[in-house]
Amino acid sequence: xxxxxxLKMTLKMVLIFVVLLLVVGPLVGIVLxxxxxxxxxxxxxxxxxxxxxxxxxxxxxxxxxxxxxxLRIALITVGLSIxxxxxxxxxxxxxxxxxxxxxxxxxxxxxxxxxxxxxxxLARVFGKIGLRGNPWGIILAHTMASLVFSLWIITATxxxxxxxxxxxxQNLGASRFRAFWTITFPLGxxxxxxxAIHVFLWSMGEFNAAFFIGAPFIQTxxxxxxxxxxxxxxxxxxxxxxxxxxxxxxxxxxxxxxLKAEYIAGIGG
Amino acid sequence: MRRKKELxxxxxxxxxxxxxxxxxxxxPLALSVYMSFVAQGRFSLANYLKVFEIYWRDIIYSVxxxxxxxxxxxxxxxxxxxxxxxxxxxxxxxxYKLPLFIPFLIVGHAMRVFLAPHGTLNNLLTRILRIEELPxxxxxxxxxxxxxxxxxxxxxxxxxxxxxxxxxxxxxxxxQNLGASRWKIVFDVLIPMCRPSIMxxxxxxxxxxISSLTIPIMVGPASPNMITVNMMFRVNYFNDWGTAxxxxxxxxxxxxVFAIYYLKFMAAERGGIKA
Numbered sequence: 001x002x003x004x005x006x007l008k009m010t011l012k013m014v015l016i017f018v019v020l021l022l023v024v025g026p027l028v029g030i031v032l033x034x035x036x037x038x039x040x041x042x043x044x045x046x047x048x049x050x051x052x053x054x055x056x057x058x059x060x061x062x063x064x065x066x067x068x069x070x071l072r073i074a075l076i077t078v079g080l081s082i083x084x085x086x087x088x089x090x091x092x093x094x095x096x097x098x099x100x101x102x103x104x105x106x107x108x109x110x111x112x113x114x115x116x117x118x119x120x121x122l123a124r125v126f127g128k129i130g131l132r133g134n135p136w137g138i139i140l141a142h143t144m145a146s147l148v149f150s151l152w153i154i155t156a157t158x159x160x161x162x163x164x165x166x167x168x169x170q171n172l173g174a175s176r177f178r179a180f181w182t183i184t185f186p187l188g189x190x191x192x193x194x195x196a197i198h199v200f201l202w203s204m205g206e207f208n209a210a211f212f213i214g215a216p217f218i219q220t221x222x223x224x225x226x227x228x229x230x231x232x233x234x235x236x237x238x239x240x241x242x243x244x245x246x247x248x249x250x251x252x253x254x255x256x257x258x259l260k261a262e263y264i265a266g267i268g269g
Numbered sequence: 270m271r272r273k274k275e276l277x278x279x280x281x282x283x284x285x286x287x288x289x290x291x292x293x294x295x296x297p298l299a300l301s302v303y304m305s306f307v308a309q310g311r312f313s314l315a316n317y318l319k320v321f322e323i324y325w326r327d328i329i330y331s332v333x334x335x336x337x338x339x340x341x342x343x344x345x346x347x348x349x350x351x352x353x354x355x356x357x358x359x360x361x362x363x364x365y366k367l368p369l370f371i372p373f374l375i376v377g378h379a380m381r382v383f384l385a386p387h388g389t390l391n392n393l394l395t396r397i398l399r400i401e402e403l404p405x406x407x408x409x410x411x412x413x414x415x416x417x418x419x420x421x422x423x424x425x426x427x428x429x430x431x432x433x434x435x436x437x438x439x440x441x442x443x444x445q446n447l448g449a450s451r452w453k454i455v456f457d458v459l460i461p462m463c464r465p466s467i468m469x470x471x472x473x474x475x476x477x478x479i480s481s482l483t484i485p486i487m488v489g490p491a492s493p494n495m496i497t498v499n500m501m502f503r504v505n506y507f508n509d510w511g512t513a514x515x516x517x518x519x520x521x522x523x524x525x526v527f528a529i530y531y532l533k534f535m536a537a538e539r540g541g542i543k544a
Contacts, residue, residue, distance in 0.1 A: 016360065021393070023364045026419065029382035029389035030375075088286035095279030096272070103283065104536040110294055111473065112528035114480030116497050117517025120504055121297035121304065144293035147286060205372025207483050212504070222374050229378045229487065238382070241375045248370035 074203035093158035141209035157191025305514035316515035338417035346426035377487025432466035
């Protein structure tokens with residue numbers, strides 16, 4: 001009996017080790033690289049550690065300015081995406097819509113088909129009207145792509161708020177807009193904030209649209225990271241990767257309770 | 270009259286979103302189809318002939334890689350969800366979700382460091398196994414599938430686990446009373462009853478895999494390539510939009526059947542939102 005439980009414990013320890021190695025292992029590698037000064041095989045850790053690359057990123061320079069650019073693009077994208085999504089989400093949640101099934105099809109399509117050809121052709125269109133190589137081109141592309149998931153997150157939020165509350169307000173003489181503004185909107189704020197953070201993180205890490213529309217003059221942080229990694233500048237690439245990754249991991253811990261799988265399809269890319 | 274007004278207001282509310290979607294998604298999408306039929310300023314099938322001549326291997330390769338990655342992802346998702354349906358294990362619950370929001374580009378970079386010949390994984394394995402050297406998995410199809418599975422599993426598992434969890438306990442208890450083992454319950458009760466959600470997880474994983482550009486550039490082998498990488502080369506190095514768009518249209522055709530199923534299913538559920 002004891003022999004059996006020792007075996008079981010050992011198996012569990014091995015399982016925990018394997019899961020940790022597979023899930024966390026890839027992240028450990030980039031953390032080590034971000035502090036490495038000299039790292040030759042077969043040493044398991046760098047021979048010399050340095051803070052130089054972290055300092056380089058946060059001192060004035062190309063990396064810092066690309067991070068600031070990404071931050072600006074993401075903040076404006078959040079503003080646009082959310083302000084377009086809120087009325088549409090309210091309509092999907094509460095109103096009868098003309099040609100409803102067509103509209104649903106349209107607003108779900110970006111999740112069901114590959115997006116890369118769309119970004120490539122958007123870059124072409126933007127090239128003709130002067131939005132290629134312009135941060136606003138990237139912002140517009142990000143607004144479009146993030147609209148799909150911000151819309152569904154916020155629709156789900158509005159749907160979860162009981163209609164009775166609005167109707168009660170209307171019975172007391174409030175207009176429909178006033179009922180929305182004083183009741184549904186404030187109650188929906190947690191969902192709207194979750195949607196906004198989601199759009200923000202996605203935009204910060206987005207590569208495809210930023211690459212085709214921004215290139216070669218505009219370098220967002222992911223594009224710079226790609227260039228650094230492709231040029232085997234492992235330390236700089238790893239530092240940028242960690243800077244972009246940490247907010248996502250924090251957000252995941254915070255949002256864990258609210259995660260609804262169906263609405264986060266847009267993440268990644 | 271009242272109904273007409275309601276339709277009107279509803280339409281006005283979604284109008285801004287509709288304008289964004291049509292101008293920045295539907296129009297470039299239609300353009301990609303149109304451009305795929307234009308070669309040297311004339312309407313022709315030349316781009317498609319070129320694609321089949323140069324890239325037929327890459328098309329098959331993309332489909333096979335995506336199917337393999339999706340199959341492994343679904344297997345893992347069902348395993349994790351099946352386990353967590355019966356037993357709560359906080360460690361596993363945190364672990365399976367960890368890669369969820371990490372951008373694909375960063376996954377590509379992290380996997381390159383992890384799976385390289387002298388990367389983190391081999392560093393550890395050579396020590397444990399006490400051998401000199403192991404081949405690297407980055408820049409191979411195994412590394413590519415590995416990276417895809419790593420980043421797709423949390424998302425697919427979230428969908429599958431959500432469906433498993435919302436299934437009434439009564440079904441499971443009934444099967445248990447009849448003496449079914451846990452794995453039998455997973456295969457004979459949970460999977461058949463949650464088939465639509467599993468199908469959605471399959472479709473979204475497959476579409477995301479076959480349309481990913483960053484992971485194949487970072488960890489894929491130099492040849493054969495995923496079709497997304499070929500699209501990028503066509504645009505960036507040859508300025509050849511016709512062939513790039515023909516590849517794009519082929520990627521739409523590959524996902525077409527699944528996409529239509531997904532759209533119909535989600536529309537029936539009103540965007541997947543249950544009232």
